[in-house]
Amino acid sequence: MEHPINKRDLVNKTDMNIVIVGHVDHGKSTVIGRLLADTDSLPLGKLEQVKETCRRNSKPFEYAFLLDALKDEQSQGITIDAARCFFQTEQRNYIIIDAPGHIEFLKNMITGAARAEAALLVIDASEGVRENSKRHGYMLSMLGIKQICVLVNKMDLVNYNERPFRKIEREYRRFLRKIDLEAAGFIPVSAAEGENITNHSEKMQWYKGKNVLEMLDSFKKEELPEDKPFRMPVQDVYKFTKNNDQRRIIAGTIESGRLSVGDEVVFYPSGKRTKVKTIEAFNSEMPKTLSAGWACGFTVTEQIYVKRGEIACLAEEPKPKVTGRVLVNLFWLGKKPFVKDKTYILKLGTARVGVQLESINSVLDASSLDRVKKDYIERYEVAECILSMDRHIAFDLMTDNAATSRFVIVDEYEISGGGIIMQDLEDHTSWVRDKVLMRNYKWIGSDISAETRAAKYNQKAALVLVTGEKGSPRKEIARTLEKQLFDDGRLVYYLGIGSLLYGVDADIVSGDIVPFNRKEHIRRLTEVSHIMLEAGMILIVSAIELNQEDLDVIYTGIPPERILTVWVGKGDNTDLPAAIKLSGSEDIESSVEIIKELMTKQGILSYNGNSRGF
Amino acid sequence: MNHLDKLENRSVHILREAYANFRNLCMLWSIGKDSTVLLWLARKAFFGHVPFPLIHIDTHYKIPEMVEYRDRLALEWKLDMIYGENREALDKKQTYPDGNATRIECCKKLKTEALVNTLSGKWPRYRLNHEKGIYEIDSNTEPFTGVIVGVRADEEGSRSKERYFSPRDKNSDWDIGDQPPEFWGQYKTDFAPNTHIRIHPLLDWTELDIWEYIKREKIPTVSLYYNKGDGKRYRSLGCWPCTFPVESDARNVDEIIAELKTGKFSNIAERSGRAQDKEDGGGLEELRRGGYM
Incomplete structure (x- = not known):
């Protein structure tokens, strides 16, 4: 006799992940138990063994018991996590993810559903549409799962009558329409009795449609988005100089589109541009082209400074959006509500940035779809709101490219929410960012790379901003720092911000300094500094009372990790997040010593080829 | 992409996420087929390099061929190889083969305790010196905060409940009822002091x-x-x-x-x-x- 195979047939068939969701006790586990049993996918003797256990405990046998692999589940009687099991039809191999129906475990349901390509949503025929029937439907729509079939289960409890089935179908279809979902079908089933799961029920001859197995086989395999614009969130830039490997490899997984050797790539948000030299590989030939789904790594012709968090795109394809303010739809899972005036972390692709809740347009009860106006978002609620980030990032809109429009929010170490970007909005540095993007895009590169310069000067290019209150010794500190670094053999330059006014700023300064365009003044300082940093220099700038807004402009033009900020002044009357705060009453020498110490610690005063900074 | 390509690329992605997010990262290498595949995937992810140490818990009851194979590959592939052990239990013969413990007690002592204390840096770590070809006590005792492990969901019940990035508390305990959500390729990479994260790139693979x-x-x-x-x-x-x-x-x-x-x-x-x-x-x-x- 041939053994039944509960694993996948790798040779001939494709795989599909499906998730089974629905309100608690509506029969998800029974549906799975039945699917496994009726497709001969259980290990030999398993069914008999479970039946025997039930008999010994004088407990009626249920198909759901087949899934109770865990002690936890058995003692609580509920599925607490998305467990996986396998079965196959003649057409393909299925991996079923059983998602818990209890609301407390919504995050587990989401974890399970996010891995699925299609979903079966189970509704109890006798209980009808319940809170989590709707909530789970809504979550499937947020997660981007488009192929859904509704199983109206426990038809045996309503004597296999058509009327209760049609009533549930009408009600739930109306709900799905409101959230832009169309179910592939509604099937009346009894998982306990095995009706319409893998057979065509004799007891419900009024139903002429597909049974569950046929429905699954009719689902389409989801295609990877190869035809969308190329997007590859940069995971890292590798340079493993050990064993004399000189390659500098930009690594990441391709979310959409394709990449070929020779392509012109642009990284966002920086807007930097170069060409693909090679696509690297280990233990196989180096590919000439790769597409969505591949974990990729490539080298480039012109060495530019790129870092984790940027998205690699192609110059000839539509650009992603770049901003720090967005309109989003999000769902909240955190124990504590999502509130204003608190900084969270937003993760999108490989980007990671501080984020605040700016305003809420509406909060939606995911089961009733009622809109309420409130100023915080509680656990299990869904909201349309505006988020404001500490720094701009690159992304796409949901309607253009789903994969690069999705983000999560971290609150105190935990992923506490997820969302989709619906619209990019202007932020207070949009005006300068557009210029910086164009500058980087049009930048005429040198044949000497930043790394080569760093190695030659044994230092990393950096901007040291010494700012502080009027009357504080910021200039003295800056000049002494320059002198000492110069004497140590560093390539260093001191620039007082006032030196820009009558040359670089001539056209925006009219005779008297006031009134003049301060923002533009800071932008020009940033551009001048950028050139000096490109030259590999350590630039020390002194300026009076820079504030957070000025710093945001500077950060837009120069990567924040290249900038070291020093505040000199009494008291704490500044909003500036300075790396070093000096009171100004210390003697100059020890102030300089403190700055040099931090520069050393941050690796500015040395160059190590293995550094991730390049 | 075929089935194996998909599995391979997802695992590589997870390994690279782990490397980018954890400063003190290591990979457990049991010498078995799964963790050896995992090691191979790391070489894929990092283009021939393995940029973190490999940890082997030596119970001293491993089949001798396994240790020979470990050291051969470690030298050939230039791996940063570390092993740890429960010296005290071995010296006091608190083991199952010595007749002084049940199988489970023996596992807890020689594997679990040795693992937990090797990861935390409380017990000595023995690091391979490639020039001399011998193991020496490692001076680095910093705890590992990211631990890559080759478990697969289909192996047995509890493993099917794991996340790709799965937190362990300060006692290395796993709260199976309260695990982080994981979706859209975003993992739990933030963790409180004294806790660590287990990373499971092989979760979707079968035997x-x-x-x-x-x-x-x-x-x-x-x-x-x-x-x-x-x-x-x-x-x-x-x-x-x-x-x-x-x-x-x-x-x-x-x-x-x-x-x-x-x-x-x-x-x-x-x-x-x-x-x-x-x-x-x-x-x-x-x-x-x-x-x-």
Whole structure:
């Protein structure tokens, strides 16, 4: 006799992940138990063994018991996590993810559903549409799962009558329409009795449609988005100089589109541009082209400074959006509500940035779809709101490219929410960012790379901003720092911000300094500094009372990790997040010593080829 | 992309996320087929390099061939190899083979405790000196905060509940009822002081996938997995007093794949030759909650 195979047939068939969701006790586990049993996918003797256990405990046998692999589940009687099991039809191999129906475990349901390509949503025929029937439907729509079939289960409890089935179908279809979902079908089933799961029920001859197995086989395999614009969130830039490997490899997984050797790539948000030299590989030939789904790594012709968090795109394809303010739809899972005036972390692709809740347009009860106006978002609620980030990032809109429009929010170490970007909005540095993007895009590169310069000067290019209150010794500190670094053999330059006014700023300064365009003044300082940093220099700038807004402009033009900020002044009357705060009453020498110490610690005063900074 | 490509690329992505997010990262290498595939995937992810140490917990009851194979590959592939052990339990003979502990107690001492204390840096770590070819006590005692492990969801019940990035508290305990959500390729990479994260890049692989991949990539494996003429082979490797071979004629990778495809083992757990599992009610959950792999 041939053994039944509960694993996948790798040779001939494709795989599909499906998730089974629905309100608690509506029969998800029974549906799975039945699917496994009726497709001969259980290990030999398993069914008999479970039946025997039930008999010994004088407990009626249920198909759901087949899934109770865990002690936890058995003692609580509920599925607490998305467990996986396998079965196959003649057409393909299925991996079923059983998602818990209890609301407390919504995050587990989401974890399970996010891995699925299609979903079966189970509704109890006798209980009808319940809170989590709707909530789970809504979550499937947020997660981007488009192929859904509704199983109206426990038809045996309503004597296999058509009327209760049609009533549930009408009600739930109306709900799905409101959230832009169309179910592939509604099937009346009894998982306990095995009706319409893998057979065509004799007891419900009024139903002429597909049974569950046929429905699954009719689902389409989801295609990877190869035809969308190329997007590859940069995971890292590798340079493993050990064993004399000189390659500098930009690594990441391709979310959409394709990449070929020779392509012109642009990284966002920086807007930097170069060409693909090679696509690297280990233990196989180096590919000439790769597409969505591949974990990729490539080298480039012109060495530019790129870092984790940027998205690699192609110059000839539509650009992603770049901003720090967005309109989003999000769902909240955190124990504590999502509130204003608190900084969270937003993760999108490989980007990671501080984020605040700016305003809420509406909060939606995911089961009733009622809109309420409130100023915080509680656990299990869904909201349309505006988020404001500490720094701009690159992304796409949901309607253009789903994969690069999705983000999560971290609150105190935990992923506490997820969302989709619906619209990019202007932020207070949009005006300068557009210029910086164009500058980087049009930048005429040198044949000497930043790394080569760093190695030659044994230092990393950096901007040291010494700012502080009027009357504080910021200039003295800056000049002494320059002198000492110069004497140590560093390539260093001191620039007082006032030196820009009558040359670089001539056209925006009219005779008297006031009134003049301060923002533009800071932008020009940033551009001048950028050139000096490109030259590999350590630039020390002194300026009076820079504030957070000025710093945001500077950060837009120069990567924040290249900038070291020093505040000199009494008291704490500044909003500036300075790396070093000096009171100004210390003697100059020890102030300089403190700055040099931090520069050393941050690796500015040395160059190590293995550094991730390049 | 075929099935193996998909698995490979997802695992590579996870490994790179781990490397980018954890400063003190290591990978557990049990010398078995799964963690050896994992090691191979790391070489793929980092283009021939393995930029973090490999940790092996040596119970000193491993089948000798396993340790020989470990050191051979470590030298050949220039791996940063570290091993840890429970010296005290071994010296005091608090083990199952010595007759002073049950299988489960022995596992807890020689594996779980040794692992937890090697990861935390409380007990000595022995690091391979490639120039001398010997192991020396490592001066670095910083705790590892990211630990890459080669468990697969299909191995047994509790492993099917794991996340790709799965937190462990300060006692290395796993709160199976309250795990982080994981979706859209975003993982739990933030963690409180004194806790750590276990990273599971092989979660979606099956036993058959592993062997298909070993074949495709020509990955060297320990010969214990093959029948050498006595009609027996190991399907899962562990300590010799508690690991038993299965009846099998399979002499090489191709024959193992053919054997798995017949469904011969479909009703026999892969770890059925591992005696400690049975004492733990078949679920391994008791052991795993305490930090077992």
